[in-house]
Amino acid sequence: MAKRKRETVDSAASLKPVKNWKEDLSSAPPKEQAARTDAPAAKSKDKAANNQTPAQANCTAKVDAPGRYDEGDRRETATIQIIAGSYERVLHGFTATFPQGLVTGPDSTDTPKEKEVTQPQVSFADTFLFNAHTSAIRCLALAPLSDESSKVTLATGSTDERINLYSLSTAPPIPSKNSKTSDLPTLYGNSIAENTKNKELGSLLHHSSSITALYFPSRSKLLSSAEDSTIAITRTRDWEPLSTIKAPVPKPQGRPSGDTAAPGEVPSGINDFAVHPSMKLMLSVGKGEKCLRLWNLVTGKKAGVLNFGREVIAAGGETRFGTGEGRKVAWDKEGEEFAVAFERGAVAFGIDCKPIAKVVPTPRTKLHQMQYLPSDSRPNTLVVSTEDGRIMFYDTQSTAPQPNNAKDEDISSCMLIAQLGGPAAGITGRIKDFEILSPPDADGKSFIIISGSSDGTVRIWTISISELAAPATPAKLGEGFTAGQAGKLIGTYSTGLRITCLKAFVMTGKPEEAEAEAEAEAEEDIAKSNSSSSSDSESE
Incomplete structure (x- = not known):
């Protein structure tokens, strides 16, 4: 299907005057051309400055104004496939296409005037919309990408006790008259570029309760x-379960606040798990348990238990009426450190299972997602998303000075080095999930962060390693550190769904158009060879 350019109200309003400027400039004298070119730009700049706060001006991307990238861009574009799960049981997939210069920075061959040109709008296109489950989708997982295959496996988990499997294409869809594409009707006016290679593979039914987490180690x-x-290990070749790790059900110790278990029962189940980079160890946290469990993946047996003490539970923001259970767990890239997230805070541990530092957002708010930054230069940067619409970057190796009333056994706070969004940038909706991508051309110096909010908004940010410098002085001791806005918002897309989970990957496969042409050429070669062989046989 032909991929149509999405035209929103803002982009249409900004593109229409450009056409008039070009028509006027073609017939105007050179002096008037310069005056007319500068006037609209200055007027739009003044208007934007009057309507935005300093924090919003720093975070708001200038994506609506046209630039030199509209046509004839000599730099390549990058395409990201984004998949969002929702409470509405819908699995929504769409692509975001933008010039790589938005992430890697201006081209070295650009002149100073060209570098100041406003960046273009990120173009979005819907690729698939599956009615995946019969209840809310809770988690997603993507298999590692491979250069040998143009497909990637997607797994979705829901409260309906099912795991659905999909095969997604890694090739960005390119509209062409020769390709097998056509325009589809849409209610919202969104561009649609459906890929016929995105298919549903089936479902797995070896769990007897709601799915909480999914992960492809390979x-x-x-x-x-x-x-x-239970934690099940499934072989993807034939989707047969190889083994099952059974976690013990906690003993009843009263009914904690917010307990939804039936009378006579206790809350149980795995909240989250994380596999060590060596693929030999695994951590898990469960409901109703004030501990962390370590598993040996070689033998499939328990390797140890780390009980959370009072100082750890207090550092995680838990009160005496809370459950004290870990909600999320994550390893760093090197496998030398891991973090456990509680309801209103997180604690980082070393490989010796001793607490290093705590993450305490200021003001206090709930944490929804957590992962380490996949960077070699900053491997100890913990990224968390919050209830008030912030994505916060903490350096677990840099701690804040303890306040005067602190006790010796209190865990030091991590230093907040940067943040994205939040009320200061006009973003207040909770961020349920986010994904951090490192494009190949960025060389680990810059990252793309895709965030999904409960109001259905997906935002795409870019941030560089140079922006993650530690602040010079703390604002308030004992209550965390304030950090300025970092990164840049380059695109916003509204799905109209209440997003619960999100995954994304850079589409590095062969474009559909080139692949279709290659297949057509191969078919022509086969037809020619068959015709030549038949003519030779007739001549004999």
Whole structure:
């Protein structure tokens, strides 16, 4: 299907005057051309400055104004496939296409005037919309990408006890008259570039309760956890379960606040798990348990238990009426450190299972997602998303000075080095999930962050390593550190769904148009060879 350019109200309003400027400039004298070119730009700049706060001006991307990238861009574009799960049981996939210069920075051959040109709008296009489950989608997982295959496996988990499997194409769809594409009707006016290679593979039914977490350690294995207190290891070749790790059900110790278990029962199940980079160890946290469990993936047996003490639970923002259970767990890139997220805070531990520092957002708010920055230069940067619409970057190796009333056993706070969004930038909706991507051309110096909010808004940010410098002085001791806005918002897309989970990957496969042409050429070669062989046989 032909991919149509999305025309929103803002982009249409900004593109229409450009056409008039070009028509006027073609017939105007050179002096008037310069005056007319500068006037609209200055007027739009003044208007934007009057309507935005300093924080909003720093975070708001100038994506509506046209630039020199509209046509004839000599730099390549990057395409990202984004998949969002929702409470409405819908699996929504769409692509975001933008010049690589938005991430890697201006081209070295650009002149100073060209570098100041406003960046273009990110173009979005819907690729698929699956009615995946019969209840809310809770988690997603993507298999590692491979250069040998143009497909990637997607797994979705829901509260309906099912794991659905999909095969997604890694090739960006390119509209062409010769390709097998056509325009589809849409209610919202969004561009649609449906890929016929995106298919549903089937469902897995080896769990007896809601699915809580999914992970592909490799292309050959899938790990899944559920509220039935089991972690299943499935072989992707034939989707047969190889083994099941059974976590013990906690003993009843009263009914904590917010307990939804039936009378006579206790809350149980795996909240989250994380596999060590060596693929030999795994951490898990569960409901109703004030501990962390360590598993040996070689033998499939328990390797140890780390009980959370009072100082750890207090550092995680838990009160005496809370459950004290870990909600999320994550390893860093090197496997030398891991973090456990509680309801209103997180604690980082070393490989010796001793607490290093705590993450305490200021003002206090809930944490929804957590992961380490996949960077070699900053491997100890913990990224968390919050209830008030912030994505916060903490350096777990740099701690804040303890306040005067602090006790010796209190855990030091991590230093907040940067943040994205939040009320200061006009973003207040909670960020349920986010994904950090490192494009190949960025060389680990810059990253793309895709965030999904409960109001259905997906935002695409870019941030560089140079922006993650530690602040010079703390604002308030004992209550965390304030940091300025970092990064840049380059695109916003509204799905109209209540997003619960999100995944994304850079589409590095062969474009559909080139692949279709290659297949056509191969078919022509086969037809020619068949015709020549038949003519030779007739001549004999």
